[in-house]
Amino acid sequence: MVMKIRTIKYFLGEGFTGIWKNSLMTLASIGTVIAALIIFGIFILFSTNLNYIGTQIQDEQEIRAFIDESMTAEQVQEIGRQIEDLAFVRECRLETKEQALENLREDLGEGNERILEGLDEDNPLRDAYIVKLKDIAYTREVAGEISSIDGIAVVREAEEAVDKLLNIMEVIRMFSLGIMILLAFIAVFIISNTIKLAVFARRKEINIMKFVGATDWFIRWPFIVEGMVIGLIGAVIALVLTGYGYSYTTEYISQNLGMFRLRQFDEVFEGVALIFISLGTTIGALGSAISIRKYLRV
Amino acid sequence: MILLTNVSKTYSNGTIALKNVNLYIAKGEFVFVVGPSGAGKSTLIKLLMREETASYGDIIVNDFDVGNLKRQYIPYLRRSIGTVFQDFRLLPNKTVYENVAFAMQVTEASAKEIRRQVPFILGMVGLASKAKMCPHQLSGGEQQRVSLARALVNNPAVLIADEPTGNLDPETAWDIVKLIYDINRRGTTVVMATHAREIVNGMKKRVIALENGMIARDDEKGVYGYED
Ligand SMILES: Nc1ncnc2c1ncn2[C@@H]1O[C@H](COP(=O)(O)OP(=O)(O)O)[C@@H](O)[C@H]1O
Ligand SMILES: [Mg+2]
Numbered sequence: 001m002v003m004k005i006r007t008i009k010y011f012l013g014e015g016f017t018g019i020w021k022n023s024l025m026t027l028a029s030i031g032t033v034i035a036a037l038i039i040f041g042i043f044i045l046f047s048t049n050l051n052y053i054g055t056q057i058q059d060e061q062e063i064r065a066f067i068d069e070s071m072t073a074e075q076v077q078e079i080g081r082q083i084e085d086l087a088f089v090r091e092c093r094l095e096t097k098e099q100a101l102e103n104l105r106e107d108l109g110e111g112n113e114r115i116l117e118g119l120d121e122d123n124p125l126r127d128a129y130i131v132k133l134k135d136i137a138y139t140r141e142v143a144g145e146i147s148s149i150d151g152i153a154v155v156r157e158a159e160e161a162v163d164k165l166l167n168i169m170e171v172i173r174m175f176s177l178g179i180m181i182l183l184a185f186i187a188v189f190i191i192s193n194t195i196k197l198a199v200f201a202r203r204k205e206i207n208i209m210k211f212v213g214a215t216d217w218f219i220r221w222p223f224i225v226e227g228m229v230i231g232l233i234g235a236v237i238a239l240v241l242t243g244y245g246y247s248y249t250t251e252y253i254s255q256n257l258g259m260f261r262l263r264q265f266d267e268v269f270e271g272v273a274l275i276f277i278s279l280g281t282t283i284g285a286l287g288s289a290i291s292i293r294k295y296l297r298v
Numbered sequence: 299m300i301l302l303t304n305v306s307k308t309y310s311n312g313t314i315a316l317k318n319v320n321l322y323i324a325k326g327e328f329v330f331v332v333g334p335s336g337a338g339k340s341t342l343i344k345l346l347m348r349e350e351t352a353s354y355g356d357i358i359v360n361d362f363d364v365g366n367l368k369r370q371y372i373p374y375l376r377r378s379i380g381t382v383f384q385d386f387r388l389l390p391n392k393t394v395y396e397n398v399a400f401a402m403q404v405t406e407a408s409a410k411e412i413r414r415q416v417p418f419i420l421g422m423v424g425l426a427s428k429a430k431m432c433p434h435q436l437s438g439g440e441q442q443r444v445s446l447a448r449a450l451v452n453n454p455a456v457l458i459a460d461e462p463t464g465n466l467d468p469e470t471a472w473d474i475v476k477l478i479y480d481i482n483r484r485g486t487t488v489v490m491a492t493h494a495r496e497i498v499n500g501m502k503k504r505v506i507a508l509e510n511g512m513i514a515r516d517d518e519k520g521v522y523g524y525e526d
Pocket of ligand 1: 309313333334342
């Protein structure tokens with residue numbers, strides 16, 4: 001459908017005028033759009049940070065495979081190749097017992113060197129492969145496979161707590177997604193009611209438009225624009241609120257329980273803005289479309 | 299040009315509004331449609347504009363096959379027909395000028411065309427000096443002139459008027475009918491449903507009388523012919 005510029009201007013003008021005529025319902029509509037989008041924003045930001053934390057955990061999570069002292073240097077290398085060939089292995093690094101002792105010494109810190117005295121000559125530690133995975137969900141399986149390799153003495157794997165944390169977060173994520181979808185439906189419903197009132201308020205005008213030969217789309221567009229503007233206003237307000245809320249929350253979290261790094265709002269701003277605006281205008285257009293189908297009959 | 303062949307209309311509640319109507323109105327004609335209340339005058343007009351669809355028969359208006367017209371072409375049929383109603387149907391919050399311009403906006407006419415055409419039409423109906431007024435500041439006759447201007451602004455081939463003088467005093471009614479006659483003499487076909495006996499008898503134009511949804515009379519230079 002080719003539209004002339006003046007016609008587009010007309011639709012925009014009519015659409016915006018409609019917003020003021022129905023101020024109370026319009027406010028209710030904008031309010032629900034804001035609520036739906038903020039919940040959705042929380043969901044997006046939560047997921048984003050969850051993935052971000054996930055990669056941080058992934059980076060730190062490792063399996064240690066200690067090698068039997070009886071293995072020769074070639075055998076140790078062979079074991080390394082076998083581990084590297086396993087599925088989900090991202091990285092496999094050898095830590096010799098000398099390096100392990102050095103790390104231990106560093107960990108213990110100044111003043112405690114005495115504990116490790118004399119160990120350099122007779123190192124009780126073992127060489128180990130430090131294995132990092134592409135996906136920590138498979139930690140247990142990979143650890144099992146490694147321990148069945150000949151020459152591996154002991155395998156130590158990550159604790160399960162991380163797994164559980166991830167599971168809980170997933171549940172929260174699904175829950176907020178559910179609320180978001182529900183709110184989106186409510187927003188569509190309320191917007192369609194607003195547009196219904198707008199259609200009702202302008203039924204006389206619509207009737208005149210029909211008998212002077214306006215096309216269906218010419219009659220519909222101002223209402224669609226009105227719905228989309230409601231969605232857009234809601235999106236912008238929701239974006240501002242989410243931005244401030246998020247910044248304060250992340251600041252609070254990193255000051256009080258700064259275990260992991262969180263995303264800054266400017267890192268995610270563009271994505272969130274894009275999603276809010278497209279979702280807001282879609283909800284608005286959908287609400288209008290439903291109303292027009294039901295009440296305009298053009 | 300208007301042609302109806304074997305047209306019947308039964309409303310969904312079972313009311314039979316028109317029965318087997320055959321009618322030809324040539325381009326440029328002036329035709330009164332008369333008949334008692336409920337005879338089917340308004341229904342006939344609604345069928346011509348495709349506000350209602352005929353239950354049976356064919357209708358042709360200005361080369362449009364009205365009955366079989368696809369939805370998306372209905373607006374173009376309506377642009378070829380100017381319509382005037384008893385209750386004027388003006389937008390109360392818009393000025394006279396805007397009310398008339400509105401009908402052109404709807405057809406996506408350019409601002410330049412609108413600026414040229416609207417004052418011309420307002421001059422034609424004698425309202426050039428009241429362009430900036432709102433409908434409530436005008437008399438009934440003036441309001442009907444605005445609605446005539448709106449009906450004519452897109453140069454329709456046919457003007458359809460459903461009791462255009464029904465809300466006007468006799469003198470004003472005559473002014474409106476004279477104006478409609480002027481328009482007719484410029485080549486526009488006119489179909490006017492009316493109750494106004496004096497006017498019908500005074501004009502001596504073709505009269506189609508409907509009774510119970512059927513054409514009872516169709517006379518050149520006819521008269522109203524009812525005692526009501
Ligand atoms: N929308 C409608 N639904 C059902 N019956 C209708 C409708 N419109 C008109 N009628 C009936 O059709 C008949 C013709 O009405 P109408 O065409 O309005 O007559 P007129 O304009 O001559 O007074 C009347 O009996 C009227 O009650
Ligand atoms: Mg009638």
